[in-house]
Amino acid sequence: MAGQALIDHGRFLEALGYECELLIESSHATPPDLPVPLSPGWTVGEVLRHVGSMYRQTLGWLVDGALPREWQRDPAPGQTVESYVREGFVDLQEVLAWHDPGERAATWWPADPTYGFWARRMAHETTIHRYDVEDAARMPHAEIADDFAIDGIDEALALWFSHRLPMLGLSGTRGSSVAVRSGGHTWIARAGPEETVAWHCSDREVEHADAVVSGSPVIVYLWLWGRRWLTEIHSDGDADAVGQLWALLRLATK
CATH class of the missing domain: 3.30.1050.10 (SCP2 sterol-binding domain)
Structure with a gap:
């Protein structure tokens, strides 16, 4: 374990990849402009763009050592939302996997200034929004381990x-x-x-x-x-x- 987490860091990296795939798969079952009741004011497409943006913002924290001033908040011209999310995940996962979870990193929580903080944070971020999209699509919810x-x-x-x-x-x-x-x-x-x-x-x-x-x-x-x-x-x-x-x-x- 690292930082403040209650489970092993490797579980977060596994969960992040698994939940990212579930998020994308659940989005295939619904139009991108469908409202998401559990995230009021957002559509399915906006939830995916938010997650892709958070992957890039997190990478900016790790590369710049502070909250980045600029990052790619939306898909590039001609880029699909799915590609935008996958690309952000791959880049972030590579950096998180390369570093020891206890290694110091810039975060917004003084109690846990480590790479492990971001693996934990993004795993839970993705899980919650995957659940949102499944709910909007009226799909059965994938299991969350106790x-x-x-x-x-x-x-x-x-x-x-x-x-x-x-x-x-x-x-x-x-x-x-x-x-x-x-x-x-x-x-x-x-x-x-x-x-x-x-x-x-x-x-x-x-x-x-x-x-x-x-x-x-x-x-x-x-x-x-x-x-x-x-x-x-x-x-x-x-x-x-x-x-x-x-x-x-x-x-x-x-």
Whole structure:
């Protein structure tokens, strides 16, 4: 493992290639201008262009050592969207595979300035958007492994909730904490005007939380990313605390 990840770096590289193929295959089943309900305001073609753009932006971070000022955000004239996504994936995968996951690299998360951060980030980015396109196409969803989903829960809470929200200057309106339990793991997410923080914890800390949400790893993973409804997970305690957690993650990940 490297950096903050809960699974081996090699799994992320495998998942990135696998999910990229699934994303492209699912796009073949629908017209590019079809709206994507799970990514409001986007079409299938726009989701693919976004993923291809993120591959190039990530490569820019790794090559330039900072957020790149310019990168190819759309297919070149005459280039298909599929080719644009594949080309971006191949270039990024080559760089990620060449470097040790623990090797230092520029990232936007001080807790994990490594190449491993980007393998993890792009694997989850591609998985979530693959799920979006499958949903738009009304296709059966390809399987997500439980251990990969557990890592995705951790990334959503540690990176997007704990780090991204403060970066954006966003916080909860009332102090509350929610325990998130899945697959034998537990996290606490605490939000309010004074702090926004989450951590991987022991079961003993759950008794101090205002609410507890739980479910299978895949369902909780997708719920934290706004791809499942509250009714699809088990929730006990303060419903407003759970609603605040979900709403804040929507702001962090949109």
